[in-house]
Amino acid sequence: MAMLEDWSSKSDQMRYYRSKKDSSKLTVSSKYTILGFISSGTYGRVYKAQSLEAEDRDRLYAIKKFKPDKEGDVITYTGVSQSAIREIALNREIRHDNVVALKEVMLEEKSIFMVFEYAEHDFLQVIHHHSQTLRSSIPTAVLKSLIYQLLNGLIYLHSAHILHRDLKPANVLITSTGIVKIGDLGLARLSSQPLQALHVGDKVVVTIWYRAPELLLGAKHYNKKIDLWAVGCVMAELASLRPVFKGEEAKMDAKKQIPFQRDQMGKIVDVLGPPTTREWPGMVHMPEYNSMKSIDQSQQNRLKEWCHSRIRSQQGYDLLRLLFIYDPDKRLSAEDAIKHGWFYEDPKPTWNSFQSLNAAQIPPHRRITQDDAPSMVTSQHNTQHARPGSGMSAQTHGLGTGLGTHTQGLGSQGVGTQGYGVQTGYGTYNTQTQGYNAQGQGTGGTRKKARLDR
Amino acid sequence: MSTDFWSSSHYRKWIVDHVTIRESRAEDLRYVDDPEHLDFLGIFFANIITKLCKKLSLRQRVIGTATVFFRRFYLKNSYCETEPFIVAAACCYVAAKAEESPVHIKNVVMEARSLFSQDRYGVKNFPSDNTKLAEMEFYLLDDLECDLTVFNPYRPLLAFCRKEGTQQRTQNTWLPEMEIGEVGVAVDSKDAERYWGNGEGQLELNEGALQLAWFIINDTYRADICLLYPPHLIAIAAIYLTLILHQQIRETVIPLLAHDAPEPSSTSNEPPRRSSRQQPGGGISTPRRQAQDPVSFLAGLNVSMPTIFNIAQHIISLYALWDRYKEDGAPESQARSGNHSAVASPLTQGSTPGTSHKRTMTASRGGSMSAPGPTSGSRTPGSEGGTPVIVTPAFLTKMLTRMREAKMADLAHPASGRPVNKMLERTQAAG
Numbered sequence: 001m002a003m004l005e006d007w008s009s010k011s012d013q014m015r016y017y018r019s020k021k022d023s024s025k026l027t028v029s030s031k032y033t034i035l036g037f038i039s040s041g042t043y044g045r046v047y048k049a050q051s052l053e054a055e056d057r058d059r060l061y062a063i064k065k066f067k068p069d070k071e072g073d074v075i076t077y078t079g080v081s082q083s084a085i086r087e088i089a090l091n092r093e094i095r096h097d098n099v100v101a102l103k104e105v106m107l108e109e110k111s112i113f114m115v116f117e118y119a120e121h122d123f124l125q126v127i128h129h130h131s132q133t134l135r136s137s138i139p140t141a142v143l144k145s146l147i148y149q150l151l152n153g154l155i156y157l158h159s160a161h162i163l164h165r166d167l168k169p170a171n172v173l174i175t176s177t178g179i180v181k182i183g184d185l186g187l188a189r190l191s192s193q194p195l196q197a198l199h200v201g202d203k204v205v206v207t208i209w210y211r212a213p214e215l216l217l218g219a220k221h222y223n224k225k226i227d228l229w230a231v232g233c234v235m236a237e238l239a240s241l242r243p244v245f246k247g248e249e250a251k252m253d254a255k256k257q258i259p260f261q262r263d264q265m266g267k268i269v270d271v272l273g274p275p276t277t278r279e280w281p282g283m284v285h286m287p288e289y290n291s292m293k294s295i296d297q298s299q300q301n302r303l304k305e306w307c308h309s310r311i312r313s314q315q316g317y318d319l320l321r322l323l324f325i326y327d328p329d330k331r332l333s334a335e336d337a338i339k340h341g342w343f344y345e346d347p348k349p350t351w352n353s354f355q356s357l358n359a360a361q362i363p364p365h366r367r368i369t370q371d372d373a374p375s376m377v378t379s380q381h382n383t384q385h386a387r388p389g390s391g392m393s394a395q396t397h398g399l400g401t402g403l404g405t406h407t408q409g410l411g412s413q414g415v416g417t418q419g420y421g422v423q424t425g426y427g428t429y430n431t432q433t434q435g436y437n438a439q440g441q442g443t444g445g446t447r448k449k450a451r452l453d454r
Numbered sequence: 455m456s457t458d459f460w461s462s463s464h465y466r467k468w469i470v471d472h473v474t475i476r477e478s479r480a481e482d483l484r485y486v487d488d489p490e491h492l493d494f495l496g497i498f499f500a501n502i503i504t505k506l507c508k509k510l511s512l513r514q515r516v517i518g519t520a521t522v523f524f525r526r527f528y529l530k531n532s533y534c535e536t537e538p539f540i541v542a543a544a545c546c547y548v549a550a551k552a553e554e555s556p557v558h559i560k561n562v563v564m565e566a567r568s569l570f571s572q573d574r575y576g577v578k579n580f581p582s583d584n585t586k587l588a589e590m591e592f593y594l595l596d597d598l599e600c601d602l603t604v605f606n607p608y609r610p611l612l613a614f615c616r617k618e619g620t621q622q623r624t625q626n627t628w629l630p631e632m633e634i635g636e637v638g639v640a641v642d643s644k645d646a647e648r649y650w651g652n653g654e655g656q657l658e659l660n661e662g663a664l665q666l667a668w669f670i671i672n673d674t675y676r677a678d679i680c681l682l683y684p685p686h687l688i689a690i691a692a693i694y695l696t697l698i699l700h701q702q703i704r705e706t707v708i709p710l711l712a713h714d715a716p717e718p719s720s721t722s723n724e725p726p727r728r729s730s731r732q733q734p735g736g737g738i739s740t741p742r743r744q745a746q747d748p749v750s751f752l753a754g755l756n757v758s759m760p761t762i763f764n765i766a767q768h769i770i771s772l773y774a775l776w777d778r779y780k781e782d783g784a785p786e787s788q789a790r791s792g793n794h795s796a797v798a799s800p801l802t803q804g805s806t807p808g809t810s811h812k813r814t815m816t817a818s819r820g821g822s823m824s825a826p827g828p829t830s831g832s833r834t835p836g837s838e839g840g841t842p843v844i845v846t847p848a849f850l851t852k853m854l855t856r857m858r859e860a861k862m863a864d865l866a867h868p869a870s871g872r873p874v875n876k877m878l879e880r881t882q883a884a885g
Contacts, residue, residue: 016535017593020535021593021596021597025596076585076588077585077588077589077591078588080551080588082551082556085552085602086554088595088600089600089602089603092463092600092601092603093462093463105595107595160458
């Protein structure tokens with residue numbers, strides 16, 4: 001009863017409200033069993049979990065825990081980051097078979113937990129499985145089904161005026177039944193035509209290898225077509241098992257100016273030839289138009305040759321060509337892409353992308369580790385995993401208090417700079433080393449290494 | 455956000471009925487002398503949210519979203535168990551982020567402290583510590599069930615109407631608030647067509663009229679209207695009231711009605727029948743091919759007109775209530791009407807269109823308008839508690855403190871029963 005007296009204390013008139021709320025709240029651990037740790041990144045950590053609730057007992061979920069903010073060793077409230085708010089707000093409204101579904105959001109112990117449907121695989125894992133284990137290319141039937149469903153999900157997002165802005169193999173998940181699920185809407189944003197300057201909130205978007213030319217040229221206004229360029233990159237990568245435009249990212253200079261991504265642009269020109277003002281009249285208005293001139297102008301478009309051994313279909317080449325049109329206004333939209341003739345020629349796309357595969361060809365289950373799982377509850381492990389490589393992430397997240405424009409820019413950069421590490425569509429990894437460590441932890445990592453050595 | 459309002463969390467979960475709203479106030483009703491006072495609290499905090507957002511340079515849509523958050527929070531909570539000032543501040547902070555125009559938490563705390571400590575509010579102990587607001591944000595998100603996408607009526611308004619002389623919606627850049635393509639696209643250009651029963655297109659309004667409709671929408675946030683009705687219907691009700699209140703337009707419309715009574719059910723495919731009778735030089739411009747006169751516009755809408763009238767009624771009863779609320783304690787005077795444009799209704803709007811509406815509103819209120827307030831039901835004005843004729847912030851903040859103290863006292867001494875239950879007293883007094 002002594003506590004009751006305090007409720008009316010002048011200093012904290014919300015105490016009664018909080019105690020009432022806290023006592024009625026269901027905890028994460030009362031609703032889910034944490035099976036293990038999946039991955040971590042700038043935002044926090046992702047866990048595999050199983051429902052304890054009667055109505056969907058044993059169903060699997062991926063729980064994304066946003067890192068709580070700390071002042072010294074004490075976890076404090078510093079405000080929910082803009083990107084978390086955005087991801088929550090968007091996910092609460094969307095529902096589509098080809099987009100990862102958010103089951104619920106739980107707020108507990110100063111942390112946010114987003115409970116997503118679980119997906120066993122992702123595009124990156126399929127690529128790794130084929131390049132490193134099977135050592136063969138992805139069958140056309142699978143490739144086509146994956147791209148078809150990716151486009152199908154994208155049509156939905158675009159019709160809801162949502163730009164994904166970070167499509168890449170790691171962010172596109174696949175369930176154990178072969179259904180594609182677009183994940184990680186942490187960078188997604190609303191748009192509508194005519195567009196306002198989207199660059200205002202986030203200075204750098206899309207991981208460099210998947211970044212559209214208009215973004216590389218510093219466009220202040222961009223639209224849905226940036227996602228279609230990324231689809232082209234993902235399709236090419238699935239076909240060749242390697243990133244098609246694997247450029248080096250130029251880092252921000254001391255004045256935090258974003259440099260021209262010369263190397264990345266060069267990698268694109270290597271395959272597609274330089275853009276001309278005839279095919280892309282708007283190019284002359286791009287902030288980095290002059291920087292473009294320093295790029296070798298003598299190259300020819302050799303996409304057709306590139307496709308010859310990798311896609312092995314005239315229609316497939318044609319689709320890729322249309323996705324890789326420099327001028328965003330002429331580039332294919334998601335609606336048009338899904339109607340492309342490639343999807344109508346055999347083999348046709350299937351809803352179970354793995355339908356044509358035998359058991360050995362299906363990629364292995366997502367690896368989880370046990371040792372990190374307790375941090376889900378105690379939140380003590382976050383500091384342990386702050387490696388030098390994640391310095392930028394720590395910085396960004398620490399400022400995740402709605403600082404706005406500038407911080408967001410840095411945050412995007414953090415996502416954008418990553419190497420080819422292990423990433424999951426529930427969120428992405430920051431550095432290559434960290435990526436491999438996470439998935440390679442325990443015996444799994446050793447075994448994998450041994451095989452690679454052989 | 456998602457283009458489809460009908461599949462949104464806003465529609466599925468947060469459009470409620472009068473009963474739900476009444477039930478949500480049950481606890482508070484035990485601690486107030488007059489249920490009407492709770493409606494005044496709604497006006498009071500909507501004004502506070504507006505002021506705080508303006509200080510933070512946030513736009514009208516953020517103000518709308520923040521107010522919706524506040525009202526949703528109090529669907530689940532009671533004033534007497536919470537501190538609404540910090541809730542209001544948290545609503546502004548979250549709404550800014552949800553509407554992609556974030557402000558730093560420090561600024562919110564600073565501005566809230568300085569605003570709330572003004573004499574009229576007298577909140578001297580608003581926490582200076584950022585973590586308190588951040589903590590409130592957390593609890594707020596939970597009570598909002600993380601549904602942060604709100605559909606406001608502004609965009610539907612601009613989908614239904616355009617400024618005369620413009621061909622495209624997107625040219626409505628005269629409004630400082632006008633933003634293209636962001637959260638809350640309840641009805642976009644394509645969707646709007648489904649409510650135009652005869653597909654004749656947008657209504658053209660002159661600048662003053664469109665602005666009046668916009669201001670009426672601002673005002674609707676001072677009552678529970680945003681919890682009761684979908685935003686496109688609120689926009690239509692605002693248009694409807696604009697047609698009545700805007701003098702020039704009224705003069706244009708009346709002859710139309712006199713000659714030819716409207717047929718609300720008409721959805722014929724004929725071209726607008728009354729356009730030939732349009733008076734040139736009125737509030738409505740000479741129609742272009744796609745513009746309609748107001749009567750056929752309303753008649754052709756594929757929406758429930760009784761619902762529109764209910765909303766309009768609700769807005770008018772809000773104005774009646776609001777007229778008895780004074781921010782600075784002095785009776786309403788012409789002199790002050792200019793300084794408070796941030797929170798002013800058309801009644802007190804100092805701008806050019808304002809003056810004439812004030813007269814209009816007062817006149818119509820003097821007539822048959824005696825609609826009950828939003829949550830008050832069968833209230834008895836001036837009951838034993840002694841409702842002041844003019845309600846002021848000072849009265850309301852004192853009332854809040856009393857409510858909270860009484861509630862806490864009840865909690866501290868549960869054994870002694872409930873010493874004060876004003877709702878019960880009222881019922882008993884009424885027999």
